[in-house]
Amino acid sequence: MTDTLLKFMLGAGHVRGVVVRLESVWREMRKRRQHDALVQNLLGEMTAAAALLAGSLKFDGSLVLQIQGDGPLRLAVAECQPDFGLRATAKAEVHGVGSLSELANAHGMGRCVITLDPRTKDQGQQPYQGIVALADADGQSLSDLGAVLQQYLAQSEQIPSWLMLAAGEQAACGLLLQRMPDSGGTAGTAGRDAEADEDFSRAVHLASTLGRDELLQSQPEDLLRKLFWQEAPRVFSPQSPHFHCTCGKKRVADMLRMLGQDEVESVLKEQGEVDVTCEFCGARYAFDLVDAARLFRPDVNQPPAPPHPQ
Ligand SMILES: [Zn+2]
Numbered sequence: 001m002t003d004t005l006l007k008f009m010l011g012a013g014h015v016r017g018v019v020v021r022l023e024s025v026w027r028e029m030r031k032r033r034q035h036d037a038l039v040q041n042l043l044g045e046m047t048a049a050a051a052l053l054a055g056s057l058k059f060d061g062s063l064v065l066q067i068q069g070d071g072p073l074r075l076a077v078a079e080c081q082p083d084f085g086l087r088a089t090a091k092a093e094v095h096g097v098g099s100l101s102e103l104a105n106a107h108g109m110g111r112c113v114i115t116l117d118p119r120t121k122d123q124g125q126q127p128y129q130g131i132v133a134l135a136d137a138d139g140q141s142l143s144d145l146g147a148v149l150q151q152y153l154a155q156s157e158q159i160p161s162w163l164m165l166a167a168g169e170q171a172a173c174g175l176l177l178q179r180m181p182d183s184g185g186t187a188g189t190a191g192r193d194a195e196a197d198e199d200f201s202r203a204v205h206l207a208s209t210l211g212r213d214e215l216l217q218s219q220p221e222d223l224l225r226k227l228f229w230q231e232a233p234r235v236f237s238p239q240s241p242h243f244h245c246t247c248g249k250k251r252v253a254d255m256l257r258m259l260g261q262d263e264v265e266s267v268l269k270e271q272g273e274v275d276v277t278c279e280f281c282g283a284r285y286a287f288d289l290v291d292a293a294r295l296f297r298p299d300v301n302q303p304p305a306p307p308h309p310q
Helices: 024-032 037-056 100-104 145-156 189-207 212-217 220-231 249-259 261-271 289-295
Strands: 004-010 015-022 061-068 073-080 085-092 111-118 128-133 161-167 172-179 274-277 284-287
Touching: 004 037, 004 220, 015 024, 015 037, 015 189, 015 220, 024 037, 024 085, 037 061, 037 073, 037 085, 037 100, 037 145, 037 161, 037 172, 061 100, 073 100, 111 145, 128 145, 145 161, 161 189, 161 212, 172 189, 172 212, 189 220, 249 261, 249 274, 249 284, 249 289, 261 274, 261 289, 284 289
Parallel strands: none
Antiparallel strands: 004 015, 015 172, 061 073, 061 111, 073 085, 111 128, 161 172, 274 284
């Protein structure tokens, strides 16, 4: 399997983790949309990170990870669906700059936004959004997406976390470790908490010996065995991340409807058809005169509502 996501637990169960390796997803992304190498690598890390975060949450919905930059990188987005369908894209004008802070935090205004969008909204479930600066508590720019997300997890989930990301020629990979939340309340909790702290620091210490190259070159199971053999890792059944774009003709039609009839007609007059290319996967959607007329005919667009179930 070239794309794998594994959840695991270490030792006495105080530390949980996720490891992901994307090969064909990463290949597919680069085949469909070309970006400057720096932006491309950031997108690889973001895609691995989106899968890691989705894998660490008990949440049924899509996870959207965004970098909203104030430098040459305006916006980078990676999305993970509940079945680990992944896609990513970026808007950037990059000319020879290097780190994340130079790309996206040139004036200290860059931020990282994480949105959890529940699959079903019928029980009043609303999307949840968390925002974190691309700088540490002292306002010092962070040069690494892993550090940004570590900060996000500490703030939003209040769970000590450790994270490493890497993207290279062959693969985009990531490793996440989290200290399990305290059970709280019962007798002897303090002892268990100290033990959990100790287990977590030992796991982080072991993981910190890992270099980015090694992360990129290792298969997830081998990596866990090699890093944590003393901690007797328990690995859960693997998930299969895959490239998946959620675009489609209906979504493009909805977008054109939002744009309005006048706008669409003026493009039609000028170009003969309205041509929309998906920013994520490069798919093209063409609307000619007939399609466009159908867009704005209410009787065709809005089928009668089904009778309300009693
Ligand atoms: Zn698409």
